[in-house]
Amino acid sequence: xxxxxSPPSTRPSVLVVExxxxxxxxxxxxxxxxxxxVAVASHAREAELLLRERTFDLLILDVMLPGEDGYSFCRxxxxxxxxxxxxxxxxxxxxxxxxxxxxxxxxxYLTKPYRLRELLARVGAxxxxxxxxxxxxxxxxGFSLDLGKRLLSRADGSVIDxxxxxxxxxAFLLKHRDRALPRGEILDAVWGRDVIVDPRTVDNFVSNxxxxxxxxxxxxxxxxxxxxVGYRMEIEPMTKP
Numbered sequence: 001x002x003x004x005x006s007p008p009s010t011r012p013s014v015l016v017v018e019x020x021x022x023x024x025x026x027x028x029x030x031x032x033x034x035x036x037x038v039a040v041a042s043h044a045r046e047a048e049l050l051l052r053e054r055t056f057d058l059l060i061l062d063v064m065l066p067g068e069d070g071y072s073f074c075r076x077x078x079x080x081x082x083x084x085x086x087x088x089x090x091x092x093x094x095x096x097x098x099x100x101x102x103x104x105x106x107x108x109y110l111t112k113p114y115r116l117r118e119l120l121a122r123v124g125a126x127x128x129x130x131x132x133x134x135x136x137x138x139x140x141x142g143f144s145l146d147l148g149k150r151l152l153s154r155a156d157g158s159v160i161d162x163x164x165x166x167x168x169x170x171a172f173l174l175k176h177r178d179r180a181l182p183r184g185e186i187l188d189a190v191w192g193r194d195v196i197v198d199p200r201t202v203d204n205f206v207s208n209x210x211x212x213x214x215x216x217x218x219x220x221x222x223x224x225x226x227x228x229v230g231y232r233m234e235i236e237p238m239t240k241p
Contacts, residue, residue, distance in 0.1 A: 011037040012127045015056040017047040017073075018089070019065050027060065027119075033175045034120060035138075036127075044068040051077070056084050057130045058123060063090035063101070071104045078105035085126045089114070117189065138174050140235050141221040143213065145171060160212055165190060169205050173223065173233040183230040206231060 014036050018024040024040050031038045039056070041047040043065050050056075059077075063070035074086055086106040090097065093111040101109045107129070108122055136148040142155045150167055152160045162170065168190045173181070183199040191197050206223050209215075215222070220236040 011035060012058070013037040013039070013054075013056045014058045014060060014123065014127075015047060015050055015084075016040045016060045017042075017044065017065065017070070018060070018062045019043060020062075023062075030116060030120070031123070034123075036123075042066075044070075044073040047073070051082060051084070057127050059084045059086045060123070061086050061088050061106070063088055063092065063097075071100055074101075074104040074106055085130045087122060087126055115193070138171070140174060140177075141219065145174060147171060162209075162212065166205060166209055166212070169202075170209055173231065177233045177235055180226050180232045181230045186230060202230065 012035075014031055016024060016027045016031070016038060018027060018040070019042050021042075024042065028038045028040050039050050041050060044067060047059070047061075051059075061070045061074060065073070068076075070088055070090070074088070077084070077086075085108075087108045087110060088101045088104075088106045089110055089112060090101070091112045092098075098109050107126060110119060110122060136146060138145045138147070143160075144153050144155075145151075145167075146153070152162055152167065152170065154160065169186070172186065172189050183202045186202050187195075187197055187199065191201075203225075210223065213219075213221075222234050224232045224234060226232055
């Protein structure tokens with residue numbers, strides 16, 4: 001059985017039901033990077049077992065599943081009293097298909113191929129609607145990055161002034177720390193796919209971040225340059241006295 005789940009926690013929880021292994025793993029990893037607790041299943045029966053064991057803040061449900069499809073599964077969940085909010089994913093973009101999803105009991109509907117930033121924005125909106133709260137603060141090496149207030153502060157409470165792009169770049173690098181990030185992926189995520197920017201622009205912004213964060217070779221975090229690829233942010237674990 002291909003069911004993966006995490007121990008109960010205070011983090012907002014998401015159940016991803018997707019039969020395509022690459023998409024399923026990708027969604028899981030990206031949602032975990034955003035701070036969500038994630039469980040995954042490859043078809044309706046696996047998802048149903050997880051839903052019997054616990055509740056989730058959100059169900060991301062692919063329509064084209066082996067066996068029972070997403071429409072039928074969603075209708076059955078609603079009939080049985082399950083009120084978890086549902087975001088449906090499908091390659092079908094006809095109006096009738098979208099209406100069918102809402103009639104089955106879904107709260108939102110996103111067609112494939114989708115943009116990751118849009119999906120994450122919709123997930124955040126639905127989680128807030130369900131009463132959960134997407135993670136808002138990321139801490140590292142004596143700094144706190146508040147995503148809600150869009151503030152970077154030191155341990156003493158003083159604020160470091162960042163431009164919009166600098167803030168978004170730091171947030172992206174933090175969310176994907178310890179991963180080699182190609183410049184193209186960074187540009188798509190921070191500047192947007194529709195914006196034409198020289199790839200070396202990333203280098204300039206990373207340099208600016210280092211200066212504003214007061215980075216030195218003794219710092220417990222670093223932005224590793226990966227030749228011909230891009231960057232990887234690493235953070236040393238806090239040591240206990």
